[in-house]
Each structure stands twice: as structure tokens, then as C-alpha cells.
Amino acid sequence: MTNILVAQMNQLTKLSEEEALAIEESFPIRSFDKGHFLLQQGQVAKDSYFVIKGCVRKYSTNSDGEDRTTDFFTEGHSVANFNSLSNQKPSNHSFVCSEKTTVAVLNTEKEKALYKRFPRFEAICRVEFEKMMGEKVDDFEKFVGKTPEEKYLYVLKERPDLINRVPQYQLASYLGVKPETLSRIRKRIIQQ
Amino acid sequence: MTNILVAQMNQLTKLSEEEALAIEESFPIRSFDKGHFLLQQGQVAKDSYFVIKGCVRKYSTNSDGEDRTTDFFTEGHSVANFNSLSNQKPSNHSFVCSEKTTVAVLNTEKEKALYKRFPRFEAICRVEFEKMMGEKVDDFEKFVGKTPEEKYLYVLKERPDLINRVPQYQLASYLGVKPETLSRIRKRIIQQ
Secondary structure: OOOHHHHHHHHHOOOOHHHHHHHHHHOOEEEEOOOOEEEOOOOEOOEEEEEEEOOEEEEEEOOOOOEEEEEEEOOOOEEOOHHHHHHOOEOOOEEEEOOOEEEEEEEHHHHHHHHHHOOHHHHHHHHHHHHHHHHHHHHHHHHHOOOHHHHHHHHHHHOOHHHHHOOHHHHHHHHOOOHHHHHHHHHHHHHO | OOOHHHHHHHHHOOOOHHHHHHHHHHOOEEEEOOOOEEEOOOOEOOEEEEEEEOOEEEEEEOOOOOEEEEEEEOOOOEEOOHHHHHHOOEOOOEEEEOOOEEEEEEEHHHHHHHHHHOOHHHHHHHHHHHHHHHHHHHHHHHHHOOOHHHHHHHHHHHOOHHHHHOOHHHHHHHHOOOHHHHHHHHHHHHHO
């Protein structure tokens, strides 16, 4: 089976065999059980991840010990805390596998070494990173400006798999409401 | 006077005279009057900006014709819509000068040409971009999770200049409340 990162890079540029092999060796594929932490709040990140199969939940715990879910990452998504990775700051949130999850592990040091060995990758990845961050910021701004009901409709339309895939209290937290309110929103939408 | 972008790059790496000159020539300094649009909603961006002096407001207009202010950029901030720049999509917001504003203009094509001429800049700018985006995303997430009163206290603490610098209805919009509510929040805080 072709490594998915190699496949993605191959869409951007024709890779030599040496380049493809180096990518595969640099960024290993790993599987983690449900409940495994890819990053814990307070830790400094050294890896980011590309989800091949599974679901990762992003959440933060406030000073009252309350959890707030802020994102879910599924197949094809990148999971990274760039502020922690780039500025070596303790992470203000956790990434936890909410089901058995297979990822490619992108270690910062190995990434740097790869750019040193194949300088042309740096330009390609810079452009892709800018595209990805641009989309991410736009999506996020669109989401946070909505009411809880609009957010639920957005999830129904854009990410319907989440509805049955994640526990309802986590979905409610992601929408910024209590589970009871999510039930009411659901009923209202079904009745319409 | 030293060009501010040259000064910033010089902090990251020792620039040759040729490199410094190329940066100055690539990214001209320009001044715009209050009310000038750096980017209009619906346009595809081709430039980004670094604010040397002044204030730029980010806002979007919804289908009911209502404006919502989502950010203010002042001295030292970068003003860019990365989704529009990188993915060539129409911008979902506008950038307007809310006072007379001096910026360095960073054109995407000129940036590419500069990287081609000085490949070492690409790696430096990639790392800086990741750091900046990391901070930006973290700040934004911190801000949106707050109540309007907490947001106001955040602005008071982190960006006190905004309080007197921008019209109150725009500040209210930025906090997600009506101007009357902002007045009430102010009074409550003064009384405490």
C-alpha cells in the first residue's frame, strides 16, 4: 500500500524513489487505542499528525476543571498545535483519540532534516501550509460566528459523520451548549 | 531610516547589502487615508500588509447587510487573508483603514521572486509564518471562548489603545454586543 503522505506529495510534485522512501521513513504510520493522548494540555508539542483513519478530539480544561471540546479531526485532517510546535510553548489544549486511530506521525526534527536533504520540499510545503492554514482559519471564523442551532446545521451539512460518531455531551460542548439544549435543537430541526 | 522589514529580517539572519536592498525594493512602504480599503469582501487578495503606523479594521457584511467587526490590526501586526491569497478564493471580509495608515505592501508574486533569488529566505519565512500563525490561532481561540465582559477586560489588558482609538459601535461589534451593552459593561467594570 502506498504511504498516504507520499501519495499526497506525489500530487504536488513528481517524487523520485529516493524522495518517496525518505518521506516514508521520516513519518511513520502508527495506530493508537481510544483514549490515547497525542498531546496533553501543558505539554510542549514535538509532533503533529495526519489522520489516516479514526477520530481525534481537541479539548481544553479550564481552572474550574470543566472540559470544553473545540474540534474533532477525522480522515484526511491534520492535527497540530502550531503555537506549541513553533514557539515551544506549553499546549493550552489536549488531543485525545476518541476511537481507535491510525495516523502518520510528523516529527518537527525529522521534518527539518528532510528539508535539509531535499530543499525543494520546503517551498512546496510552505505553500501547502499557507493554503491549509488559510482554509482552517476561514472555517473556524465561520463556525464561531454562528448560533448553536446554526452550528448544528453546519455540522449536519459539512460533517454529518460526527453526529453518530462522537458522544452527545462532547458534541454539545463543541456547539457551546449543554446536552439538554442539544436535544431541544435536534427536536426543533426534526419537526421543521 | 531603515526599512522595518529589513530590520525584522536582520534579527533573524545577517542580511547582505544586496539582500537588504532586494527586500526594500520588493515590498514598498505606502500610506493610505482613513476609509481606504486594503481588501474588499468578494475580491481575491494579491497583497498582504505589515502595519507600520495606523489601524486597520477587519469586518464582514452578512446577507442582511449588517457589518460585523472581527479584528483590529495596529503597529507591528500583519494584515492578510491567507485563504484568499493562497487558494485564490474571494475574500469573505474587508480590510479598511480606520485611520491614516502606513504599511509595507507584500505582494505574493514579488515574494515568490524574492525566494527564487534568495532561497535561504524561504526556510526562514516558513518558520516565522508557522510561529505567527500558531500565535494568531491561539489568541483567536482564547478570545472567542470568552463572554463579552471577559472580552472587554481582555482588550483593556492586552490592547488598551483600541479603547479610545476605534469608534464605540465598532468596538461593540468586535465584542459581539450592541453599543448599549458595551456601555453597561463599562459602567459595571468602573463600579467594581
